[in-house]
Amino acid sequence: MSAKLIDGKAIAATIRGEIKAEVDAMKAKTGKVPGLAAVLVGERKDSQTYVRMKKRACEEVGITSFGYDLPADISQEDLLDVVRELNNNPDVHGILVQLPLPDHIDDEEILGAISLEKDVDGFHPLNIGRLSMKRRDPLFVPCTPRGCIELLDRSGVTIEGKNAVVLGRSNIVGLPVAMLLLHRNATVTICHSRTQNLPEVVRGADIVIAAVGRAQMVQADWLKPGATVIDVGVNAVDDPTAKKGYRLVGDVDFDAAKEVAGMITPVPGGVGPMTIAMLLKNTLDSAKRTYGLA
Numbered sequence: 270m271s272a273k274l275i276d277g278k279a280i281a282a283t284i285r286g287e288i289k290a291e292v293d294a295m296k297a298k299t300g301k302v303p304g305l306a307a308v309l310v311g312e313r314k315d316s317q318t319y320v321r322m323k324k325r326a327c328e329e330v331g332i333t334s335f336g337y338d339l340p341a342d343i344s345q346e347d348l349l350d351v352v353r354e355l356n357n358n359p360d361v362h363g364i365l366v367q368l369p370l371p372d373h374i375d376d377e378e379i380l381g382a383i384s385l386e387k388d389v390d391g392f393h394p395l396n397i398g399r400l401s402m403k404r405r406d407p408l409f410v411p412c413t414p415r416g417c418i419e420l421l422d423r424s425g426v427t428i429e430g431k432n433a434v435v436l437g438r439s440n441i442v443g444l445p446v447a448m449l450l451l452h453r454n455a456t457v458t459i460c461h462s463r464t465q466n467l468p469e470v471v472r473g474a475d476i477v478i479a480a481v482g483r484a485q486m487v488q489a490d491w492l493k494p495g496a497t498v499i500d501v502g503v504n505a506v507d508d509p510t511a512k513k514g515y516r517l518v519g520d521v522d523f524d525a526a527k528e529v530a531g532m533i534t535p536v537p538g539g540v541g542p543m544t545i546a547m548l549l550k551n552t553l554d555s556a557k558r559t560y561g562l563a
């Protein structure tokens with residue numbers, strides 16, 4: 270293997286340790302700790318797992334978690350009432366509404382109702398808007414994109430002046446990560462399903478962020494030798510040898526790509542653990558602002 274592995278699991282553990290130390294210091298100084306409310310609607314197994322993982326991570330660093338398990342048939346108005354109640358709860362510094370929401374719910378209205386000061390997922394239109402403007406700092410940056418930048422920073426990768434290619438333009442990953450790279454003075458190309466000559470475009474990249482949701486789509490010969498590759502994709506592929514009958518792979522053909530890239534994240538164990546670490550960090554930042562410690 271020629272590429273250096275970017276170990277997201279280890280980096281996320283370091284960050285959680287830093288957060289715990291800050292939470293302890295906050296408690297000693299103010300008697301308060303950060304609080305995160307996780308709102309789960311319905312019984313999707315994957316959403317239940319994500320929320321459980323987030324609550325467990327909160328406990329580990331001393332953040333109080335407030336769980337709201339709501340029925341799949343909850344009305345728009347009742348869900349809005351829950352969000353409003355959490356907006357007014359002074360012990361809650363962060364509100365996350367687990368996506369996707371059931372089809373009958375207007376998620377844009379729900380996300381827009383979250384107080385700007387508690388929008389730890391960073392999906393409020395005003396936070397996204399500020400992220401897209403020059404010299405406007407959002408209060409919160411979405412967790413997965415923030416995690417990608419942390420991985421680059423903590424691996425000593427220079428972003429300024431580099432060619433960065435982002436594969437994917439979703440509101441959750443592709444678009445915000447591209448904006449963050451732009452803020453850090455990379456020259457950014459955003460690719461999507463209508464992009465022509467994708468391999469050619471990717472070959473120009475010093476930094477590749479893959480967030481398309483297509484198993485092992487990015488091939489080794491698409492990469493410039495020495496490029497840094499951050500693989501956000503999480504895709505299940507059949508594997509009869511695995512206990513569950515499937516295994517998780519990224520958007521990059523890891524085994525071949527690691528022979529060409531300079532640095533690369535694995536899947537799992539790359540971006541995934543960073544997403545939760547950044548949620549904790551956003552919650553801590555929010556509480557620090559509340560108690561005048563920022």
Ligand code: NDP
Nearest residue numbers: 413437438439442461462480481482501502503540541544
């Ligand atoms: P979306 O489906 O919302 O967006 C996918 C993007 O990829 C779209 O912009 C789409 O283009 C583009 N795309 C799809 N097919 C192609 C193709 N063949 N060539 C070029 N571009 C293509 O996905 P998300 O952004 O929500 O997630 C992306 C991946 O990241 C998924 O695997 C998801 O599971 C994973 N993920 C991982 C997280 C983590 O914590 N590790 C967190 C969030 C997501 P177009 O806009 O034209 O349709």
